[in-house]
Amino acid sequence: MSRFPKAHFLLSVAGSAQFPADSGHEVAFAGRSNAGKSSAINALTERKALARTSKAPGQTRLLNFFEVAPLQRIVDLPGYGYASVAATERRLWVALIDALRARQSLVGLFLIVDVRRGVGSRDAQLIDWARDADKKVHVLLSKADKSTRLERTVALKTAHNLLGSEASVQLLSVHDNTGVTAAQDLMVAWLSASAASSD
Ligand SMILES: Nc1nc2c(ncn2[C@@H]2O[C@H](COP(=O)(O)OP(=O)(O)OP(=O)(O)O)[C@@H](O)[C@H]2O)c(=O)[nH]1
Ligand SMILES: [Mg+2]
Structure with a gap:
């Protein structure tokens, strides 16, 4: 049984005016395309297909909100680092995520980093973006199955050293x-009121 039996897509937004009410708690998911x-x-x-997945990079263009439980939301951010994204679009993206960061309900950021790439400069910028607003950051070194045991150990250690106390990290x-x-x-702890109100 899913821990989120009522999880559902809430809305896609292209501008901050469309954001859902800033109440409850939310966790953002970000990372390279x-x-x-x-x-x-x-x-x-x-859920198999709550958020759409794709083999073609850069498929999630809007900011997608999902309600996983009453007043508990996940936000799927558009990926960055996709070469063909125009400067105008990039500026819109920055404005959009800056508005997201200003939300009281945003507890923290789950930053998805391909374990084979490691934390890059754009990832580091996003960590600073979150930490500057006192949001928590947790790095998920993704696609761990695509790397050897040794590569995973090295990647985890490298990330730990780089992130220090700025973010926690796991495979x-x-x-x-x-x-x-x-x-x-x-994620459950962050989305629950008690965890969100402490530190
Ligand atoms: N082997 C493996 N492949 C994965 C894993 N997670 C994601 N993928 C694959 O990586 C590709 C991209 O996954 P998505 O989840 O769509 O990535 P995304 O970050 O949401 O991409 P955009 O929204 O386009 O920025 C898909 O082909 C997934 O099947 C994993 O843990 N292991
Ligand atoms: Mg996506």
């Missing part, structure tokens, strides 16, 4: 379920 954001959302909510694979329960537990 194709990093596995939508797949992570589906795995954590135990994730939606294919072999590595880290899914741990990530889910953290």
Whole structure:
């Protein structure tokens, strides 16, 4: 039985005026295009196709809100680092996520990073973006099944060293379920009122 039996798509927004009311708690999922954001959302909510996944990068263009329980939301952010995105579109993206960051209900950011790529400069910028507004950050090193055990160990250690106390980090694979329960537990804690009101 899913821990989120009532999870459903709420709305897609292209501008902050369309955001849902800023009440309750929400967690944003961000990362490079194709990093596995939508797949992570589906795995954590135990839904096959709550967020759409794609083999073609850059498919999620809008900011998508999902309600996983009353007043508990997930936000799927458009991926970044996709070469063909025009400057205008990039500016719109920055404005959109800056408006998201200003929301009281935003508890933190789950940053999806392909384990084979590691934390890049755009990822680091996003971590600063979140930390500057006192939002928590948890890095999911995704597609862990695509790397060897040694590569996973090295990637985890490298990320730990780079992130220090700025963010927590773990491995994730939606294919072999590595880290899914741990990530889910953290998401549940962030979305619950008591965890969100402490630190
Ligand atoms: N092997 C493996 N493939 C994965 C995993 N997670 C995601 N993928 C694959 O990676 C591709 C991209 O996944 P998405 O979840 O659509 O990535 P996204 O970050 O939402 O992409 P955009 O929305 O386009 O930015 C898909 O082909 C997924 O099946 C994983 O844990 N293991
Ligand atoms: Mg996506």
